[in-house]
Amino acid sequence: MRGKLQAAEANVDIAMHTPLRPRPPRYLLPRTAALLLAIALLGTGAPIDARAETGQDFAAQAGNRLLGQMAPALKLTTIDGRNIDLAALRGHKAVYLKFWATWCVPCREQMPHFENAYRHAGDDLEVVAINIGFDDTLEQIREYRSKLGITMPIVRDDDGRLGELFRLRVTPQHVIIDRDGRIAYVGHLADARLDAALADARKGVAVAAAKPLAAEDAAAPVAQKAKTLDGGEIALADPARKRRTVLAFLSPWCETYLEKSRPQSSAQCKAVREQLVAHGKDARVRWIGIAAGLWASEQDLREYRDQHAIPVPFVLDRDGALFRRYGVRQMPVVIVLGADGRFLRKLDPDAPGAISLLDAAIAATP
Numbered sequence: 001m002r003g004k005l006q007a008a009e010a011n012v013d014i015a016m017h018t019p020l021r022p023r024p025p026r027y028l029l030p031r032t033a034a035l036l037l038a039i040a041l042l043g044t045g046a047p048i049d050a051r052a053e054t055g056q057d058f059a060a061q062a063g064n065r066l067l068g069q070m071a072p073a074l075k076l077t078t079i080d081g082r083n084i085d086l087a088a089l090r091g092h093k094a095v096y097l098k099f100w101a102t103w104c105v106p107c108r109e110q111m112p113h114f115e116n117a118y119r120h121a122g123d124d125l126e127v128v129a130i131n132i133g134f135d136d137t138l139e140q141i142r143e144y145r146s147k148l149g150i151t152m153p154i155v156r157d158d159d160g161r162l163g164e165l166f167r168l169r170v171t172p173q174h175v176i177i178d179r180d181g182r183i184a185y186v187g188h189l190a191d192a193r194l195d196a197a198l199a200d201a202r203k204g205v206a207v208a209a210a211k212p213l214a215a216e217d218a219a220a221p222v223a224q225k226a227k228t229l230d231g232g233e234i235a236l237a238d239p240a241r242k243r244r245t246v247l248a249f250l251s252p253w254c255e256t257y258l259e260k261s262r263p264q265s266s267a268q269c270k271a272v273r274e275q276l277v278a279h280g281k282d283a284r285v286r287w288i289g290i291a292a293g294l295w296a297s298e299q300d301l302r303e304y305r306d307q308h309a310i311p312v313p314f315v316l317d318r319d320g321a322l323f324r325r326y327g328v329r330q331m332p333v334v335i336v337l338g339a340d341g342r343f344l345r346k347l348d349p350d351a352p353g354a355i356s357l358l359d360a361a362i363a364a365t366p
Helices: 002-010 031-044 055-064 105-119 138-148 161-165 192-203 263-279 298-308 321-325 357-363
Strands: 075-077 083-085 094-100 125-131 154-156 173-177 183-187 225-227 233-235 244-250 285-292 314-317 333-337 343-347
Touching: 055 173, 055 183, 094 105, 094 192, 105 125, 105 138, 125 192, 138 154, 161 321, 173 192, 183 192, 225 314, 244 263, 244 321, 244 357, 263 285, 263 357, 285 298, 285 321, 285 357, 298 314, 314 321, 333 357, 343 357
Parallel strands: 094 125, 125 154, 244 285, 285 314
Antiparallel strands: 075 083, 094 173, 173 183, 225 233, 244 333, 333 343
């Protein structure tokens, strides 16, 4: 499987900006076979999520909840200290935001298109590169900028707030805000649709009536429970207030996709996964795996869990709320909660080399 992923990366179609999924590729079924499989799954009551989701699919999921809404009135600060007031641009300029990461292959492939858009922006378009701040340091971002000759303003999403507001599900994720401040386009590919959306936004072409923010976007109490991969609910802390809880933050693709660009993170993801397999059935502590929603679906997470026979319940943090709640900005991260739900400590992901996560969780002190 690793060889297939490397072959896929080597054959990325730069001209068409074909995205490389940061996960092992799936075989795509012929339509007839896929239909028969779906019918069979219906008969067994199994969940149907058989097709592979592309980057554009993930972007479309984000767009379904964003298009036509007024963009948040944000004040952004670039890594060089420049301030950008999105609210002040309403009525004057369209805005093109691109969410990206230095380790993201399709982001790199699309950077020439993005840089070209910035250099030809004129007075009616503001172009901003938003680094998602996930497993990227300021030093890495600056080095990347210098190496690729990037000149557009760069904002780092230090705490994940921007990603949450714009429903980040994929990298790159393009967001276009029209001159009236409405979100007019969300996509993944640098293609004709993106270029057309940019042209329309700059002209002030209306694509949809502005909608108010959905009720679910309003400020709400932090959830104490999460939906598991199997459809149930799990409390983040022990309802009986007797056992500690280990929260393991990772991703189905962090071992494979980060193997070259972030080898230390890749090795740590593998080590934590092996610890979950080895100790996940030990009832002295509670175990919960929390997977990032970036570039991942429930199907991906099921395949990852089943392939490695990981015996712990998993949660797909689709909108990043749990990652943001616990301040997780890289993978893997292991956090221990006390029996009362209070944060005890963050465990060193290299700890399995000297002490098991189980022993570390039991011994953890505030």
